[in-house]
Amino acid sequence: MxxxxxxxxxxxxxxxxxxxxxxxxxxxxxxxxxxxxxxxAAPAKATLTAKASVTTVKAWQEFRITGATKGLKPGAKVTVQQKQGKKWVSLPAQAPVNAKGSYAIRVKLGIKGVNELRIASGGAVSPVVKVTVR
Structure with a gap:
């Protein structure tokens, strides 16, 4: 060269x-x-909604929390969390997200009074839902 x-x-x-x-x-x-x-190209953050089937139940009476998701794949697990003091504690109540992006979870609570609940999956959480246990 x-x-x-x-x-x-x-x-x-x-x-x-x-x-x-x-x-x-x-x-x-x-x-x-x-x-x-x-x-x-960054993926959108997942979002969750939540609605309880009742606002008041007897202790250990079953009710449902239903909702919709955006940004979660079908089959992803959503978990119920309960506020205990200042911490959110995951309960043994889970359900998969269906093909339409919705879910339904059966819940039983034993702590009397107003219970604050939310749905979580990965880093996404739903707004708080309140259910009173008598």
Whole structure:
């Protein structure tokens, strides 16, 4: 390779590095990813709704919590959580999300008074549902 051609090649690589970083120097333009494209490809956060079939029950009387999901795959497990003091505790009540994105969970509570419940799956949680146990 002659000296003029080498200087021209080095000059083009240097200009590309200064203009757009190392990826721009060696990649074809369509292979360079921009931050805006990466943000647009990020999946949407999952959401959950919840509604209790009753507002008041006797201790250990069964009721249902139903709701819908967005962003969860069919078969994903949703779990009932109960507020105990300042902590949310997962109860042994789970159900899978169906093909339409909804769920129904059978629940029995023994702690008398107003119980605050929510549905959780992964990092998503539903709004709080209150059920009073007598």
């Amino acid at each position: 002659n000296r003029a051609l080498r200087y021209a090649a080095v000059g083009m690589v240097t200009a590309a590095l200064l203009a757009g970083g190392s990826a721009a120097a060696f990649a074809a333009p369509q292979q360079v990813h921009t931050p805006a494209a990466a943000v647009a």
